[in-house]
Amino acid sequence: MTPPRGSLERRKARAAWWFLAPALILLAVFFVIPVGAGLLLSLTDFDVYAIGSPKTARFVGLSNYAHLLQDPTFWQAARNTMTFVIIGGPLSLSVSLAAALLLNSKAIRLRGLFRTIYFAPVVTTLVSVAIVWRYLYHPKYGLLNYLLGLVNVGPIDWLGDPHYAMPAIIFLAVWKNFGYNMLIFVAGLQVIPQDLYEAAALDGAGPLKRFRHVTLPGLAPTFLFVSVTTMIGFFQVFAEPYVMTQGGPLGATRTLVLYMYEEGFRWWRMGVSSAVAVLLLMITLVGTLLQMRAAKRSEA
Protein backbone atom coordinates (compact mmCIF):
# COMPACT_ATOMS: atom_id res chain seq x y z
CA MET A 1 0.00 0.00 0.00
CA THR A 2 2.85 2.45 0.74
CA PRO A 3 3.66 4.49 -2.34
CA PRO A 4 7.08 3.91 -3.90
CA ARG A 5 9.93 5.85 -2.35
CA GLY A 6 10.41 8.25 -5.27
CA SER A 7 6.84 9.45 -5.27
CA LEU A 8 6.94 10.17 -1.53
CA GLU A 9 10.04 12.26 -2.03
CA ARG A 10 8.30 14.16 -4.81
CA ARG A 11 5.26 14.67 -2.65
CA LYS A 12 7.41 16.10 0.15
CA ALA A 13 9.24 18.40 -2.23
CA ARG A 14 5.98 19.67 -3.69
CA ALA A 15 4.58 20.31 -0.21
CA ALA A 16 7.79 22.08 0.77
CA TRP A 17 7.31 24.70 -1.93
CA TRP A 18 3.74 25.34 -0.80
CA PHE A 19 4.90 25.70 2.80
CA LEU A 20 7.75 27.99 1.81
CA ALA A 21 5.82 30.08 -0.68
CA PRO A 22 4.38 32.68 1.72
CA ALA A 23 7.71 33.32 3.43
CA LEU A 24 9.77 33.31 0.25
CA ILE A 25 7.36 35.57 -1.64
CA LEU A 26 7.21 38.02 1.28
CA LEU A 27 10.99 38.01 1.66
CA ALA A 28 11.47 38.49 -2.08
CA VAL A 29 8.96 41.31 -2.48
CA PHE A 30 9.62 43.18 0.74
CA PHE A 31 13.31 42.47 1.34
CA VAL A 32 15.36 41.05 -1.55
CA ILE A 33 13.90 43.21 -4.32
CA PRO A 34 14.01 46.41 -2.22
CA VAL A 35 17.64 45.72 -1.32
CA GLY A 36 18.47 45.23 -5.00
CA ALA A 37 16.49 48.35 -5.85
CA GLY A 38 18.41 50.18 -3.13
CA LEU A 39 21.65 49.40 -4.91
CA LEU A 40 20.20 50.80 -8.15
CA LEU A 41 18.62 53.79 -6.43
CA SER A 42 22.05 54.78 -5.12
CA LEU A 43 23.14 55.23 -8.76
CA THR A 44 20.39 57.76 -9.52
CA ASP A 45 19.59 61.36 -8.60
CA PHE A 46 16.17 60.33 -7.26
CA ASP A 47 14.83 63.31 -5.30
CA VAL A 48 11.63 64.96 -4.12
CA TYR A 49 10.46 65.60 -7.70
CA ALA A 50 11.05 62.00 -8.70
CA ILE A 51 8.66 60.82 -5.98
CA GLY A 52 5.83 62.44 -7.93
CA SER A 53 7.09 61.35 -11.34
CA PRO A 54 9.80 58.69 -11.11
CA LYS A 55 10.72 59.28 -14.76
CA THR A 56 12.56 62.48 -13.86
CA ALA A 57 15.16 60.44 -11.95
CA ARG A 58 18.34 59.96 -13.97
CA PHE A 59 21.15 57.46 -13.84
CA VAL A 60 24.17 59.30 -12.47
CA GLY A 61 26.67 56.47 -12.04
CA LEU A 62 28.78 56.72 -8.92
CA SER A 63 28.39 60.44 -8.45
CA ASN A 64 26.37 60.06 -5.23
CA TYR A 65 29.29 58.12 -3.81
CA ALA A 66 31.77 60.71 -5.08
CA HIS A 67 29.64 63.41 -3.47
CA LEU A 68 29.53 61.54 -0.15
CA LEU A 69 33.25 60.92 -0.07
CA GLN A 70 33.78 64.69 -0.30
CA ASP A 71 31.07 65.51 2.20
CA PRO A 72 32.46 66.29 5.66
CA THR A 73 29.08 65.50 7.23
CA PHE A 74 29.24 61.97 5.84
CA TRP A 75 32.74 61.46 7.20
CA GLN A 76 31.70 62.78 10.57
CA ALA A 77 28.75 60.38 10.61
CA ALA A 78 31.04 57.52 9.59
CA ARG A 79 33.50 58.43 12.34
CA ASN A 80 30.75 58.70 14.94
CA THR A 81 29.36 55.33 13.93
CA MET A 82 32.80 53.72 14.07
CA THR A 83 33.33 55.20 17.54
CA PHE A 84 30.01 53.79 18.66
CA VAL A 85 30.84 50.34 17.26
CA ILE A 86 34.50 50.14 18.25
CA ILE A 87 34.11 51.53 21.79
CA GLY A 88 30.51 50.56 22.50
CA GLY A 89 30.66 47.02 21.11
CA PRO A 90 33.60 45.71 23.16
CA LEU A 91 32.41 47.64 26.22
CA SER A 92 28.99 46.06 25.93
CA LEU A 93 30.49 42.58 25.46
CA SER A 94 32.76 43.02 28.48
CA VAL A 95 29.86 43.98 30.71
CA SER A 96 27.86 41.04 29.32
CA LEU A 97 30.70 38.61 30.01
CA ALA A 98 31.31 39.99 33.49
CA ALA A 99 27.62 39.68 34.35
CA ALA A 100 27.51 36.15 32.91
CA LEU A 101 30.53 35.08 34.98
CA LEU A 102 28.97 36.51 38.12
CA LEU A 103 25.69 34.72 37.47
CA ASN A 104 27.49 31.52 36.62
CA SER A 105 29.27 31.08 39.94
CA LYS A 106 27.78 28.20 41.83
CA ALA A 107 26.71 29.58 45.17
CA ILE A 108 24.68 32.57 43.96
CA ARG A 109 21.37 33.11 45.70
CA LEU A 110 18.37 34.32 43.72
CA ARG A 111 20.17 33.70 40.45
CA GLY A 112 16.92 33.85 38.47
CA LEU A 113 15.95 37.19 39.98
CA PHE A 114 19.31 38.78 39.16
CA ARG A 115 19.16 37.39 35.65
CA THR A 116 15.71 38.87 35.11
CA ILE A 117 16.77 42.26 36.48
CA TYR A 118 19.89 42.41 34.30
CA PHE A 119 17.88 41.41 31.28
CA ALA A 120 14.97 43.84 31.85
CA PRO A 121 16.47 46.80 29.92
CA VAL A 122 16.71 44.62 26.79
CA VAL A 123 12.94 44.31 26.48
CA THR A 124 12.19 47.95 27.27
CA THR A 125 11.24 50.30 24.44
CA LEU A 126 14.35 52.07 23.17
CA VAL A 127 12.55 55.36 22.54
CA SER A 128 11.17 55.41 26.09
CA VAL A 129 14.45 54.67 27.81
CA ALA A 130 16.24 57.16 25.57
CA ILE A 131 13.82 59.78 26.87
CA VAL A 132 14.39 58.61 30.45
CA TRP A 133 18.15 58.85 30.02
CA ARG A 134 17.80 62.26 28.45
CA TYR A 135 16.53 63.45 31.82
CA LEU A 136 19.05 61.41 33.80
CA TYR A 137 21.75 63.22 31.80
CA HIS A 138 20.28 66.67 32.51
CA PRO A 139 23.23 68.93 33.43
CA LYS A 140 21.44 70.55 36.37
CA TYR A 141 18.70 68.21 37.62
CA GLY A 142 19.90 64.89 36.26
CA LEU A 143 20.48 62.03 38.67
CA LEU A 144 23.84 61.18 37.11
CA ASN A 145 25.39 64.59 37.68
CA TYR A 146 23.96 64.62 41.19
CA LEU A 147 25.69 61.31 41.97
CA LEU A 148 28.91 62.50 40.35
CA GLY A 149 28.65 65.73 42.34
CA LEU A 150 28.72 63.68 45.55
CA VAL A 151 32.25 62.62 44.63
CA ASN A 152 33.13 66.13 43.38
CA VAL A 153 32.98 65.42 39.66
CA GLY A 154 31.27 67.68 37.16
CA PRO A 155 28.72 68.97 36.47
CA ILE A 156 29.03 67.58 32.96
CA ASP A 157 26.79 68.74 30.14
CA TRP A 158 26.40 65.17 28.87
CA LEU A 159 24.26 65.72 25.83
CA GLY A 160 25.22 69.34 25.19
CA ASP A 161 28.98 68.96 25.02
CA PRO A 162 30.33 67.42 21.80
CA HIS A 163 32.96 65.54 23.79
CA TYR A 164 30.50 63.83 26.09
CA ALA A 165 27.48 63.30 23.89
CA MET A 166 28.75 60.16 22.15
CA PRO A 167 30.05 58.56 25.36
CA ALA A 168 26.64 59.30 26.92
CA ILE A 169 24.88 57.50 24.08
CA ILE A 170 27.32 54.58 24.27
CA PHE A 171 26.66 54.31 27.98
CA LEU A 172 22.92 54.13 27.40
CA ALA A 173 23.41 51.50 24.70
CA VAL A 174 25.55 49.35 27.00
CA TRP A 175 22.96 49.59 29.78
CA LYS A 176 20.18 48.72 27.35
CA ASN A 177 21.89 45.81 25.56
CA PHE A 178 24.29 43.97 27.83
CA GLY A 179 21.62 41.59 29.13
CA TYR A 180 21.09 39.98 25.75
CA ASN A 181 24.67 38.84 25.22
CA MET A 182 24.89 38.02 28.93
CA LEU A 183 22.33 35.26 28.38
CA ILE A 184 24.22 33.93 25.38
CA PHE A 185 27.44 33.90 27.41
CA VAL A 186 25.67 32.09 30.25
CA ALA A 187 24.58 29.44 27.75
CA GLY A 188 28.13 29.25 26.40
CA LEU A 189 29.56 28.84 29.90
CA GLN A 190 27.19 26.00 30.66
CA VAL A 191 28.48 23.85 27.82
CA ILE A 192 32.11 24.07 28.92
CA PRO A 193 32.73 20.65 30.52
CA GLN A 194 33.25 20.84 34.28
CA ASP A 195 36.09 18.28 34.00
CA LEU A 196 38.24 20.85 32.25
CA TYR A 197 38.05 23.16 35.24
CA GLU A 198 38.77 20.32 37.63
CA ALA A 199 41.73 19.14 35.57
CA ALA A 200 43.10 22.68 35.42
CA ALA A 201 42.65 23.08 39.17
CA LEU A 202 44.50 19.81 39.78
CA ASP A 203 47.34 21.17 37.63
CA GLY A 204 47.50 24.08 40.03
CA ALA A 205 45.87 26.72 37.83
CA GLY A 206 44.38 29.63 39.81
CA PRO A 207 41.09 31.33 38.91
CA LEU A 208 42.75 33.74 36.46
CA LYS A 209 44.63 30.99 34.67
CA ARG A 210 41.50 28.86 34.50
CA PHE A 211 39.65 31.83 33.00
CA ARG A 212 42.37 32.36 30.39
CA HIS A 213 42.98 28.73 29.46
CA VAL A 214 39.62 27.09 29.99
CA THR A 215 36.82 29.68 29.96
CA LEU A 216 37.99 31.91 27.12
CA PRO A 217 38.84 29.11 24.64
CA GLY A 218 35.59 27.36 25.58
CA LEU A 219 33.68 30.54 24.75
CA ALA A 220 35.40 31.11 21.39
CA PRO A 221 32.44 30.12 19.18
CA THR A 222 30.08 32.14 21.38
CA PHE A 223 32.43 35.10 21.11
CA LEU A 224 32.38 35.04 17.34
CA PHE A 225 28.58 34.89 17.30
CA VAL A 226 28.00 37.69 19.79
CA SER A 227 30.66 39.99 18.42
CA VAL A 228 29.39 39.70 14.85
CA THR A 229 25.71 40.14 15.78
CA THR A 230 26.48 42.98 18.20
CA MET A 231 28.60 44.74 15.61
CA ILE A 232 25.90 44.48 12.95
CA GLY A 233 23.32 45.86 15.39
CA PHE A 234 25.56 48.66 16.65
CA PHE A 235 26.33 49.80 13.09
CA GLN A 236 22.62 50.55 12.75
CA VAL A 237 22.33 52.86 15.77
CA PHE A 238 19.54 55.35 15.13
CA ALA A 239 16.86 55.86 17.77
CA GLU A 240 19.22 56.93 20.58
CA PRO A 241 20.67 59.96 18.76
CA TYR A 242 17.32 60.70 17.10
CA VAL A 243 15.55 60.97 20.44
CA MET A 244 18.31 62.32 22.68
CA THR A 245 20.35 64.72 20.58
CA GLN A 246 18.96 64.83 17.02
CA GLY A 247 22.52 64.15 15.97
CA GLY A 248 23.95 67.15 17.82
CA PRO A 249 25.69 68.93 19.36
CA LEU A 250 27.58 70.05 16.24
CA GLY A 251 26.90 66.69 14.62
CA ALA A 252 28.81 64.84 17.33
CA THR A 253 26.20 62.08 17.50
CA ARG A 254 24.99 61.99 13.91
CA THR A 255 25.36 58.35 12.91
CA LEU A 256 25.27 56.84 9.42
CA VAL A 257 21.68 55.65 9.74
CA LEU A 258 20.57 58.99 11.17
CA TYR A 259 22.31 60.71 8.25
CA MET A 260 20.68 58.29 5.85
CA TYR A 261 17.28 59.01 7.42
CA GLU A 262 17.77 62.77 7.19
CA GLU A 263 18.91 62.67 3.59
CA GLY A 264 16.22 60.24 2.50
CA PHE A 265 13.15 61.09 4.53
CA ARG A 266 13.67 64.69 5.56
CA TRP A 267 15.22 66.09 2.38
CA TRP A 268 13.98 63.30 0.09
CA ARG A 269 17.40 62.96 -1.54
CA MET A 270 16.81 59.27 -1.96
CA GLY A 271 19.72 58.63 -4.32
CA VAL A 272 22.25 60.02 -1.84
CA SER A 273 20.47 58.37 1.05
CA SER A 274 20.62 54.96 -0.65
CA ALA A 275 24.31 55.45 -1.29
CA VAL A 276 24.78 55.97 2.48
CA ALA A 277 22.88 52.74 3.14
CA VAL A 278 24.97 50.83 0.59
CA LEU A 279 28.17 52.13 2.15
CA LEU A 280 26.84 50.98 5.53
CA LEU A 281 26.28 47.54 4.02
CA MET A 282 29.83 47.44 2.70
CA ILE A 283 31.30 48.54 6.03
CA THR A 284 29.20 45.87 7.77
CA LEU A 285 30.41 43.20 5.35
CA VAL A 286 34.05 44.17 5.81
CA GLY A 287 33.62 44.18 9.58
CA THR A 288 31.99 40.74 9.54
CA LEU A 289 34.69 39.23 7.31
CA LEU A 290 37.45 40.72 9.45
CA GLN A 291 35.93 39.21 12.58
CA MET A 292 35.46 35.81 11.00
CA ARG A 293 39.03 35.82 9.75
CA ALA A 294 40.35 36.87 13.14
CA ALA A 295 38.37 34.03 14.74
CA LYS A 296 39.74 31.53 12.25
CA ARG A 297 43.30 32.70 12.84
CA SER A 298 43.03 32.40 16.60
CA GLU A 299 41.63 28.92 16.13
CA ALA A 300 44.61 27.78 14.06
Added chain:
Amino acid sequence: MSARPYRGRRNTAKATSMILLHVVLIIGAMATLVPLGWMVAASFMTAGEANSLPPRLIPSHPTWDNYVTMFTRLDLLKHFLNSAIVTVAATLLSVLVNSLAGYAFAKLPFPGRERIFKGMAAALVVPAQVGMLPLFLLLRQMGLVNTYAGVIVPYMASIFGIFMIRQYALSIPDDLLDAARVEGAGEWAVFRLVALPVIKPILVTLAAFTFLSAWNDFMWPLIILADSGMYTLPVALANLVGEHVQDTELMMAGSVVTILPALGVFLVFQRAYVQGIMSGGVKG
Protein backbone atom coordinates in the same frame (compact mmCIF):
# COMPACT_ATOMS: atom_id res chain seq x y z
CA MET B 1 40.73 16.61 51.12
CA SER B 2 42.80 19.61 52.13
CA ALA B 3 44.95 19.67 55.22
CA ARG B 4 42.81 20.22 58.28
CA PRO B 5 44.40 23.28 59.91
CA TYR B 6 43.61 25.45 56.87
CA ARG B 7 39.99 24.52 56.70
CA GLY B 8 38.62 27.24 58.97
CA ARG B 9 40.50 30.00 57.26
CA ARG B 10 39.49 28.72 53.89
CA ASN B 11 35.85 28.72 54.84
CA THR B 12 36.00 32.34 56.01
CA ALA B 13 37.78 33.28 52.78
CA LYS B 14 35.08 31.50 50.87
CA ALA B 15 32.34 33.22 52.83
CA THR B 16 33.95 36.63 52.30
CA SER B 17 34.18 36.08 48.57
CA MET B 18 30.55 34.95 48.49
CA ILE B 19 29.46 38.12 50.27
CA LEU B 20 31.61 40.21 47.95
CA LEU B 21 30.07 38.48 44.94
CA HIS B 22 26.57 39.27 46.15
CA VAL B 23 27.49 42.88 46.88
CA VAL B 24 28.71 43.26 43.31
CA LEU B 25 25.57 41.61 42.00
CA ILE B 26 23.36 43.93 44.03
CA ILE B 27 25.26 47.03 42.90
CA GLY B 28 24.84 45.87 39.31
CA ALA B 29 21.14 45.25 39.84
CA MET B 30 20.72 48.74 41.30
CA ALA B 31 22.54 50.34 38.40
CA THR B 32 20.26 48.44 36.06
CA LEU B 33 17.06 49.30 37.89
CA VAL B 34 17.62 52.90 38.95
CA PRO B 35 16.76 54.44 35.54
CA LEU B 36 13.55 52.40 35.36
CA GLY B 37 12.70 53.03 39.00
CA TRP B 38 13.23 56.76 38.57
CA MET B 39 11.00 56.69 35.50
CA VAL B 40 8.16 55.12 37.47
CA ALA B 41 8.66 57.45 40.45
CA ALA B 42 8.80 60.59 38.30
CA SER B 43 5.64 59.58 36.48
CA PHE B 44 3.75 59.93 39.79
CA MET B 45 5.27 63.28 40.74
CA THR B 46 3.53 66.66 40.57
CA ALA B 47 4.60 69.03 37.82
CA GLY B 48 8.14 70.28 38.36
CA GLU B 49 8.99 67.89 41.16
CA ALA B 50 11.24 65.74 38.97
CA ASN B 51 13.37 68.82 38.40
CA SER B 52 14.29 69.57 41.97
CA LEU B 53 17.58 69.52 43.81
CA PRO B 54 18.60 67.20 45.29
CA PRO B 55 16.83 64.82 42.88
CA ARG B 56 13.83 63.03 44.37
CA LEU B 57 13.48 59.30 44.11
CA ILE B 58 10.07 59.11 45.75
CA PRO B 59 7.12 61.40 44.89
CA SER B 60 6.13 63.57 47.85
CA HIS B 61 2.45 63.66 46.83
CA PRO B 62 1.90 60.70 44.48
CA THR B 63 -0.61 61.55 41.75
CA TRP B 64 -2.17 59.94 38.68
CA ASP B 65 -2.46 63.35 37.00
CA ASN B 66 0.24 62.68 34.42
CA TYR B 67 -1.43 59.49 33.29
CA VAL B 68 -4.79 61.23 33.14
CA THR B 69 -3.34 64.03 31.02
CA MET B 70 -1.64 61.52 28.77
CA PHE B 71 -4.80 59.58 28.12
CA THR B 72 -7.15 62.54 27.84
CA ARG B 73 -5.45 65.63 26.45
CA LEU B 74 -2.69 63.82 24.59
CA ASP B 75 -4.79 60.93 23.37
CA LEU B 76 -2.32 58.23 24.30
CA LEU B 77 -5.01 55.56 24.10
CA LYS B 78 -5.20 56.01 20.34
CA HIS B 79 -1.47 55.39 20.00
CA PHE B 80 -1.68 52.50 22.41
CA LEU B 81 -4.34 50.90 20.20
CA ASN B 82 -2.29 51.60 17.06
CA SER B 83 0.64 49.81 18.68
CA ALA B 84 -1.53 46.96 19.88
CA ILE B 85 -3.16 46.36 16.49
CA VAL B 86 0.12 46.44 14.60
CA THR B 87 1.90 44.26 17.13
CA VAL B 88 -0.76 41.58 17.47
CA ALA B 89 -1.26 41.32 13.71
CA ALA B 90 2.50 41.16 13.11
CA THR B 91 2.88 38.45 15.75
CA LEU B 92 0.11 36.21 14.39
CA LEU B 93 1.25 36.54 10.79
CA SER B 94 4.89 36.00 11.68
CA VAL B 95 4.14 32.82 13.61
CA LEU B 96 2.04 31.45 10.74
CA VAL B 97 4.40 32.31 7.88
CA ASN B 98 7.64 31.41 9.63
CA SER B 99 6.46 28.17 11.19
CA LEU B 100 5.42 26.86 7.77
CA ALA B 101 8.75 27.81 6.25
CA GLY B 102 10.85 26.64 9.18
CA TYR B 103 9.12 23.26 9.20
CA ALA B 104 9.67 22.85 5.46
CA PHE B 105 13.39 23.61 5.82
CA ALA B 106 13.70 21.06 8.61
CA LYS B 107 11.51 18.19 7.50
CA LEU B 108 10.62 18.40 3.80
CA PRO B 109 13.67 17.79 1.60
CA PHE B 110 13.51 19.50 -1.77
CA PRO B 111 16.09 20.26 -4.42
CA GLY B 112 17.94 23.50 -3.73
CA ARG B 113 17.19 23.51 -0.01
CA GLU B 114 20.80 23.95 1.10
CA ARG B 115 21.40 26.74 -1.38
CA ILE B 116 18.35 28.76 -0.36
CA PHE B 117 19.20 28.21 3.28
CA LYS B 118 22.77 29.50 2.83
CA GLY B 119 21.51 32.49 0.87
CA MET B 120 19.19 33.39 3.72
CA ALA B 121 21.99 33.07 6.27
CA ALA B 122 24.14 35.46 4.20
CA ALA B 123 21.23 37.92 3.98
CA LEU B 124 21.29 38.30 7.78
CA VAL B 125 24.32 40.56 7.36
CA VAL B 126 22.43 43.02 5.12
CA PRO B 127 21.21 46.04 7.10
CA ALA B 128 17.46 46.50 6.63
CA GLN B 129 18.15 50.16 5.87
CA VAL B 130 19.47 49.29 2.40
CA GLY B 131 15.98 48.25 1.34
CA MET B 132 14.04 50.84 3.33
CA LEU B 133 13.88 53.59 0.72
CA PRO B 134 12.71 51.35 -2.15
CA LEU B 135 10.34 49.58 0.23
CA PHE B 136 8.85 52.95 1.12
CA LEU B 137 8.45 53.81 -2.59
CA LEU B 138 6.96 50.38 -3.29
CA LEU B 139 4.42 50.66 -0.47
CA ARG B 140 3.62 54.16 -1.67
CA GLN B 141 2.74 52.70 -5.05
CA MET B 142 0.61 50.08 -3.32
CA GLY B 143 -1.17 52.75 -1.29
CA LEU B 144 0.10 51.32 2.00
CA VAL B 145 1.89 54.40 3.32
CA ASN B 146 0.26 55.56 6.54
CA THR B 147 -1.60 52.26 7.07
CA TYR B 148 -1.31 49.47 9.61
CA ALA B 149 -0.52 47.03 6.80
CA GLY B 150 2.42 49.19 5.78
CA VAL B 151 3.87 48.97 9.29
CA ILE B 152 3.35 45.21 9.52
CA VAL B 153 4.85 44.25 6.15
CA PRO B 154 8.50 43.92 7.21
CA TYR B 155 7.75 41.80 10.30
CA MET B 156 5.77 39.07 8.56
CA ALA B 157 8.53 36.89 7.12
CA SER B 158 11.70 36.83 9.18
CA ILE B 159 14.85 34.91 8.35
CA PHE B 160 15.69 34.86 12.02
CA GLY B 161 12.25 33.42 12.80
CA ILE B 162 12.52 30.76 10.10
CA PHE B 163 15.92 29.67 11.45
CA MET B 164 14.56 29.51 14.96
CA ILE B 165 11.66 27.25 13.94
CA ARG B 166 13.84 25.09 11.70
CA GLN B 167 16.36 24.48 14.46
CA TYR B 168 13.61 23.24 16.74
CA ALA B 169 11.67 21.31 14.09
CA LEU B 170 14.80 19.27 13.28
CA SER B 171 14.14 17.40 16.51
CA ILE B 172 10.74 16.06 15.35
CA PRO B 173 11.24 12.29 14.84
CA ASP B 174 10.78 11.38 11.16
CA ASP B 175 9.03 8.16 12.22
CA LEU B 176 6.28 10.21 13.80
CA LEU B 177 5.63 12.07 10.55
CA ASP B 178 5.91 8.92 8.45
CA ALA B 179 3.47 7.04 10.67
CA ALA B 180 0.86 9.70 9.95
CA ARG B 181 1.64 9.50 6.22
CA VAL B 182 1.20 5.74 6.23
CA GLU B 183 -2.22 6.26 7.77
CA GLY B 184 -3.08 8.42 4.81
CA ALA B 185 -2.57 11.94 6.17
CA GLY B 186 -1.71 14.59 3.60
CA GLU B 187 1.28 16.88 4.14
CA TRP B 188 -0.90 19.67 5.51
CA ALA B 189 -2.52 17.31 8.02
CA VAL B 190 0.91 15.96 8.97
CA PHE B 191 2.06 19.50 9.70
CA ARG B 192 -1.04 20.61 11.54
CA LEU B 193 -1.79 17.47 13.56
CA VAL B 194 1.64 15.99 14.15
CA ALA B 195 4.37 18.63 13.76
CA LEU B 196 2.59 21.67 15.16
CA PRO B 197 1.92 20.20 18.63
CA VAL B 198 5.59 19.20 18.88
CA ILE B 199 6.97 22.62 17.93
CA LYS B 200 4.48 24.55 20.06
CA PRO B 201 7.09 25.73 22.60
CA ILE B 202 9.18 27.39 19.90
CA LEU B 203 6.08 29.06 18.45
CA VAL B 204 5.57 30.72 21.82
CA THR B 205 9.20 31.86 21.75
CA LEU B 206 8.85 33.27 18.25
CA ALA B 207 5.60 35.00 19.18
CA ALA B 208 7.27 36.66 22.18
CA PHE B 209 10.23 37.79 20.05
CA THR B 210 8.02 39.21 17.31
CA PHE B 211 5.71 40.91 19.78
CA LEU B 212 8.58 42.67 21.51
CA SER B 213 10.38 43.75 18.37
CA ALA B 214 7.20 45.03 16.72
CA TRP B 215 6.04 46.80 19.88
CA ASN B 216 9.40 48.46 20.46
CA ASP B 217 10.34 49.25 16.86
CA PHE B 218 10.83 52.85 15.95
CA MET B 219 12.53 53.56 12.64
CA TRP B 220 10.17 51.78 10.27
CA PRO B 221 6.88 53.07 11.76
CA LEU B 222 8.47 56.54 11.86
CA ILE B 223 9.08 56.30 8.13
CA ILE B 224 5.88 54.69 6.96
CA LEU B 225 3.38 56.56 9.17
CA ALA B 226 2.75 60.12 8.01
CA ASP B 227 -0.34 61.12 9.97
CA SER B 228 0.17 61.61 13.70
CA GLY B 229 -3.17 59.88 14.41
CA MET B 230 -1.65 56.65 13.10
CA TYR B 231 1.55 56.83 15.17
CA THR B 232 2.50 53.88 17.29
CA LEU B 233 3.50 54.59 20.90
CA PRO B 234 7.27 54.97 20.34
CA VAL B 235 6.76 57.34 17.39
CA ALA B 236 4.12 59.33 19.26
CA LEU B 237 6.41 59.57 22.28
CA ALA B 238 9.42 60.72 20.24
CA ASN B 239 7.14 63.32 18.69
CA LEU B 240 5.71 64.48 22.04
CA VAL B 241 9.09 64.91 23.68
CA GLY B 242 9.78 67.66 21.15
CA GLU B 243 7.03 69.94 22.45
CA HIS B 244 6.84 68.66 26.03
CA VAL B 245 10.50 68.38 26.89
CA GLN B 246 9.95 70.53 30.00
CA ASP B 247 7.16 68.26 31.25
CA THR B 248 9.41 65.59 32.65
CA GLU B 249 6.74 63.92 34.77
CA LEU B 250 4.32 63.74 31.84
CA MET B 251 6.91 62.20 29.54
CA MET B 252 7.77 59.63 32.20
CA ALA B 253 4.11 58.60 32.40
CA GLY B 254 4.17 58.12 28.62
CA SER B 255 7.34 56.06 28.87
CA VAL B 256 5.85 53.84 31.56
CA VAL B 257 2.75 53.19 29.45
CA THR B 258 4.96 52.28 26.48
CA ILE B 259 7.33 50.02 28.38
CA LEU B 260 4.81 48.24 30.61
CA PRO B 261 3.22 45.94 27.98
CA ALA B 262 6.64 44.94 26.69
CA LEU B 263 7.90 44.20 30.17
CA GLY B 264 4.69 42.34 31.00
CA VAL B 265 4.88 40.12 27.93
CA PHE B 266 8.50 39.39 28.74
CA LEU B 267 7.79 38.44 32.34
CA VAL B 268 4.92 36.13 31.34
CA PHE B 269 6.86 34.44 28.55
CA GLN B 270 10.26 34.75 30.15
CA ARG B 271 11.11 31.07 30.05
CA ALA B 272 10.33 30.69 26.35
CA TYR B 273 12.03 33.96 25.50
CA VAL B 274 15.21 33.28 27.43
CA GLN B 275 15.53 29.78 26.02
CA GLY B 276 15.17 31.17 22.52
CA ILE B 277 18.15 33.45 23.05
CA MET B 278 20.27 30.86 24.78
CA SER B 279 19.79 28.12 22.20
CA GLY B 280 20.22 30.52 19.28
CA GLY B 281 23.57 31.75 20.52
CA VAL B 282 25.21 28.43 21.11
CA LYS B 283 24.05 26.75 17.94
CA GLY B 284 24.22 29.89 15.82
